Amino acid sequence: MYREFCITRQSSWLFLFICLVFSTVINAKSNSNNNDLIELGRRIYVEGILPSGKSLQGTRAKSVQVEGDAAACETCHRRSGMGSLEGNIVVPPITGRFLFATDDNRPIALVDPRAPKNVTRAHAPYNEKSFGKALLNGLSVSGRNMNALMPQYALNNKEIKALMAYLHSLSAELSPGITDDKVHFATIVTPDVDPKQSDVMLKMINAAFSQRNAAQENYSGRMRMPLDLIPRTLRNWDLKVWELKGTPDTWNAQLEENYRREPVFAVISGLSNTTWTPFHKFCEQQKLPCMLPSINLPPQQTSFYSLYYSGGLELETKVLAKHLRDLGAKSPKRLVQIYRDNESGHAASHALTEALRDSGIQVIDRLLAGQSLDDTNEALKDLSNEDTVMLWLDPSDLSAVGKAATKLAASAIYASGIFVKDDFSAISKEWLSRLHVVYPYELGDKRQKNVSTLVKWLKTWNLPLVNDRFQSEVFFNLLFLTDLFSQMLDNLYRDYMIERAEDMLSLGSNVSVYPHLSLSRGQRFASKGAYIARFDENGNLAAESEWIVP
Numbered sequence: 001m002y003r004e005f006c007i008t009r010q011s012s013w014l015f016l017f018i019c020l021v022f023s024t025v026i027n028a029k030s031n032s033n034n035n036d037l038i039e040l041g042r043r044i045y046v047e048g049i050l051p052s053g054k055s056l057q058g059t060r061a062k063s064v065q066v067e068g069d070a071a072a073c074e075t076c077h078r079r080s081g082m083g084s085l086e087g088n089i090v091v092p093p094i095t096g097r098f099l100f101a102t103d104d105n106r107p108i109a110l111v112d113p114r115a116p117k118n119v120t121r122a123h124a125p126y127n128e129k130s131f132g133k134a135l136l137n138g139l140s141v142s143g144r145n146m147n148a149l150m151p152q153y154a155l156n157n158k159e160i161k162a163l164m165a166y167l168h169s170l171s172a173e174l175s176p177g178i179t180d181d182k183v184h185f186a187t188i189v190t191p192d193v194d195p196k197q198s199d200v201m202l203k204m205i206n207a208a209f210s211q212r213n214a215a216q217e218n219y220s221g222r223m224r225m226p227l228d229l230i231p232r233t234l235r236n237w238d239l240k241v242w243e244l245k246g247t248p249d250t251w252n253a254q255l256e257e258n259y260r261r262e263p264v265f266a267v268i269s270g271l272s273n274t275t276w277t278p279f280h281k282f283c284e285q286q287k288l289p290c291m292l293p294s295i296n297l298p299p300q301q302t303s304f305y306s307l308y309y310s311g312g313l314e315l316e317t318k319v320l321a322k323h324l325r326d327l328g329a330k331s332p333k334r335l336v337q338i339y340r341d342n343e344s345g346h347a348a349s350h351a352l353t354e355a356l357r358d359s360g361i362q363v364i365d366r367l368l369a370g371q372s373l374d375d376t377n378e379a380l381k382d383l384s385n386e387d388t389v390m391l392w393l394d395p396s397d398l399s400a401v402g403k404a405a406t407k408l409a410a411s412a413i414y415a416s417g418i419f420v421k422d423d424f425s426a427i428s429k430e431w432l433s434r435l436h437v438v439y440p441y442e443l444g445d446k447r448q449k450n451v452s453t454l455v456k457w458l459k460t461w462n463l464p465l466v467n468d469r470f471q472s473e474v475f476f477n478l479l480f481l482t483d484l485f486s487q488m489l490d491n492l493y494r495d496y497m498i499e500r501a502e503d504m505l506s507l508g509s510n511v512s513v514y515p516h517l518s519l520s521r522g523q524r525f526a527s528k529g530a531y532i533a534r535f536d537e538n539g540n541l542a543a544e545s546e547w548i549v550p
Contacts, residue, residue, distance in 0.1 A: 284305055
């Protein structure tokens with residue numbers, strides 16, 4: 001009997017073990033099949049490619065044929081699935097959270113950044129049948145005709161199920177960097193940055209975060225209006241400082257370690273006088289928004305997650321090239337560009353050479369080795385009064401060249417607004433009178449008006465005005481971030497943040513040193529031009545050209 005009991009018990013354990021293994025295999029196969037289905041749906045949604053490899057096809061407004069990526073759902077509903085605004089037409093969110101939601105778990109999104117009360121409307125949850133009707137016949141779950149912009153697709157049941165599976169996975173969880181009570185941000189400082197600048201940037205961000213977090217506490221405790229009942233994040237903002245050490249080839253490992261210790265939702269602002277490429281690549285790899293750093297060498301590669309104020313030095317080269325080309329018969333035959341042997345100098349000179357390729361203007365490169373008279377004379381040798389000179393030099397070098405070139409034989413002399421940094425104090429009046437400045441910022445009273453709000457805010461927090469260029473960039477970014485989060489409500493997805501930024505950047509007050517900031521889908525540089533400026537008789541830098549957009 002004991003033997004029979006042991007055999008029975010052993011058989012039971014064996015049976016349970018077999019069941020467990022079988023169940024694990026079944027679950028793994030099920031998960032694999034579901035992942036395969038999600039990937040098929042992703043290709044339909046993002047690329048407009050069917051499981052067969054053929055292009056997705058649809059008919060818009062009963063007559064307009066669309067196919068491939070033009071027919072892909074992402075074209076209108078965006079990468080996040082959170083919808084968009086096409087002119088005055090609202091394209092609603094179509095993630096699983098919105099399409100298949102019931103009354104007890106219904107999310108809400110603002111659908112028009114211009115109208116804070118315009119939110120998604122409640123509807124019955126879609127199922128496979130009603131979802132199919134929406135795709136095939138253009139009928140909503142309530143049986144109404146959808147907007148004519150919504151294509152009617154030729155999809156089979158497998159393709160409909162694949163798309164449903166992908167939408168269930170799309171923006172289904174809050175992005176990394178979001179905890180129950182905090183939104184974590186990072187800012188980046190490279191070793192070459194002046195400590196005074198990094199110190200004031202960090203003080204500005206921390207002051208703004210303190211101000212915002214205090215306002216959150218007041219919001220949570222006060223009497224609510226109907227609009228206040230819309231779900232929104234009341235999480236506090238927290239800042240991590242990623243202060244890099246060493247050379248650029250070591251920065252990626254440092255970034256990975258910082259991010260591993262504590263993921264952040266986005267990188268905001270940041271300071272660097274050297275390459276930004278390691279950070280650009282890191283943010284793209286991690287799908288991490290990188291919002292408007294204060295830098296001179298933004299990468300020019302296509303990106304989704306990195307937004308910049310301007311094209312930096314490369315923008316200046318394109319503006320100067322357009323200006324010189326547009327002179328027509330008065331264009332110079334030869335341009336001599338003088339620069340230091342550093343990353344910024346090489347980047348600017350190379351970009352200008354490329355911008356003037358096929359222009360008929362010969363470009364000559366000259367390195368400035370130092371500030372001695374021999375160094376400056378070597379850089380300026382053999383110039384004629386028919387030459388144009390471009391000086392990619394900082395104020396100190398510009399002053400040294402000016403002292404050696406009081407009688408410089410050149411038809412026109414240009415300097416870089418980015419390199420000069422608004423510091424003309426060491427340059428003689430005679431030398432200033434000959435300079436044209438490629439200037440990608442606002443000038444005069446308009447600039448003072450733009451930064452007046454910044455000046456008042458700094459006084460409120462007892463912070464110094466060290467440099468209105470980068471401080472206005474930081475200030476604009478902080479205000480813009482606040483606007484973004486008020487619009488995102490509790491839909492804290494990184495892709496959605498970038499999409500909202502594209503739509504909203506031009507809507508807020510311009511408190512920066514740029515004449516105009518705007519983005520649209522696919523654009524990554526908010527300011528797109530520059531002036532050619534000169535010093536007037538009163539010693540003020542003034543525009544001598546229109547705003548040039550190359």
